[in-house]
Amino acid sequence: MPQDEIRARGLRLTPQRQLVLNAVRELGHATPEEIANTVRQMHPGINLSTVYRNLETLETAGFIIHTHLGHGGATYHAADEITHLHLVCGKCGKVDESELADAKDFVEIILKKRGFATDVTHFAIYGTCAACQVK
Amino acid sequence: MPQDEIRARGLRLTPQRQLVLNAVRELGHATPEEIANTVRQMHPGINLSTVYRNLETLETAGFIIHTHLGHGGATYHAADEITHLHLVCGKCGKVDESELADAKDFVEIILKKRGFATDVTHFAIYGTCAACQVK
């Protein structure tokens, strides 16, 4: 049964926690506010601070991961869903995706030169999309 | 004279604006709070909102650029000072730098495959530094 995955990581299974995890899995790229709204369909009283704290706990436990797509806050993914780069256009805001493999050589260069192990998904790749370059 | 550069871009030259620009140029990688503290040495009464608004105005005018080094807010550079990648360690927080040229091939791949023009300096390159990998 799915709730055992939470207990298996040494965490208490609360309705709030399970619903936050379900919401992240359903939504993908979701903000804390969007996650809270989804959770409230099943559990109207949940406090925003509970959502934020559960996102942190679930990330530490390895169920979810946050990434930064824009200038501000974070969005959350299921941990096994991070299989792509995020390309974010600074002009129109569109979020495109590309393969992780595209960054393989770059990651290797930085590792060899600096000994630095890059996580290319944590921050978005920022720039200007094809459509916005034409304008 | 240096103040003419501000007027030349169609902006009013106020003491606050000039001091914010000077502070960004002196400090490099500076947060709005650090910039405010520097400005206050000359102009104690300046309001934080004035600092934030001037940073925005000076960026639009092309004098400065913001980048994201951490999970939160932005830091500011002089526009002509962006000559390197930022490598930020998620474990110890250390910020290293590397050459823009290291990303040249990666930028080309994304441009060819997606038509997307990457600005590799806007977001930091996130990962784990050599020292923190050993631990």
Next chain:
DNA sequence: TAATTCAGCGCAATTACTTGCAATTAATTC
């Protein structure tokens, strides 16, 4: 230099996120 105008200022209110703490409740033990 004096009068005019509106960009930019300070301040207070708002939004987004975080933290401290007492009450609740999931999990364990009897």
Next chain:
DNA sequence: GAATTAATTGCAAGTAATTGCGCTGAATTA
């Protein structure tokens, strides 16, 4: 299934960044 214990919750207060608005003063004109 009642008692125990401590993780987790809700709530209220705190901190960081943003916005609305009336006043100020930099720039222009005469």
